[in-house]
Amino acid sequence: MKIGNRMFETGKHTYIMGILNVTPDSFSDGGRFNRKDLALARVQQMIEEGADIIDVGGESTRPGYQMVGEAQEIQRTAEIIEDIKKEFNIPVSIDTYKAGVARACLKAGADLVNDIWGLKYDRALAGLIRESGAACCLMHNRKEADYHNFMKEIKADLADTLSIAREEGISEDKIILDPGIGFGKTYENNLEAIYKIGELHSLGYPLLLGASRKSVVGLALDLPVTERVEGTLAITAWAVMNHCAFVRVHDIKENKRAIQMAEAIREGWQRG
DSSP states (O other): OTTTTEEOOOTTTEEEEEEHHHHHHTTTTSSSSSSSHHHHHHHHHHHTTTSEEEEEEESOOSSTTOOOHHHHHHHHHHHHHHHHHHHHHHHEEEEOOOHHHHHHHHHHTOOEEETTTTTTTTTTTHHHHHHHHEEEEEEEOOOOOOSSSSHHHHHHHHHHHHHHHHHHHHOOGGGGOOTTSSSSOOHHHHHHHHHHHGGGGGSSSOOOOOTOOHHHHHHTTTOOOGGGGGHHHHHHHHHHTTTOOOEEEEEEHHHHHHHHHHHHHHHHHHHH
């Protein structure tokens, strides 16, 4: 698939979406990169370490987060996206579920819209994505973790999202799906979604797995957010083995190496 000016061979390789939170309150790195110079320095570092896409977020969506207004979110994100596109040759994603924010950021140069509500929060977002020709990552989410048949319902919910995308005319080759680790799910749900991620290939779209430093890692290892790199790497290796096209992570260098090793194992034995 094409994102910005770059082609991604989503069936052959796992690519890295690097996280850039320009917020004061993100669960892992809030306040670290909400100055222009710090943000651009971080982008350069991520690119040098192997990031393939930069995902810019202007509103924390950690558990219990407080929604910010569109104007404030635009103020946080649009200018930095414009600066990234001027300074670096890399696709940029805007992490938002609001059409107004997406419109401003697409105008600033964003190449992908990363929507945590899978087009179900703001229906105008789907039409905007179609009109812009941008790619999109559509995530599974629910307000409550209430399931009777977990994976079956995840697939059904994502099928509903895909129906919206089709109704609005979003190109099939512009869609990525995300199971939504940490969103509308219990700890056990999150483990199951990771373990069974391969089942979502039946929907027919590239998959993104985003569990970097999240509570599922903290709970499994009983570790704070600052000590969850190794747990994240295990999930990244699992993503590779299950042919996920993208992982969304904070620690680029470490995850790049984990991908290279997992792909060597996955592909190397066939050439032996």
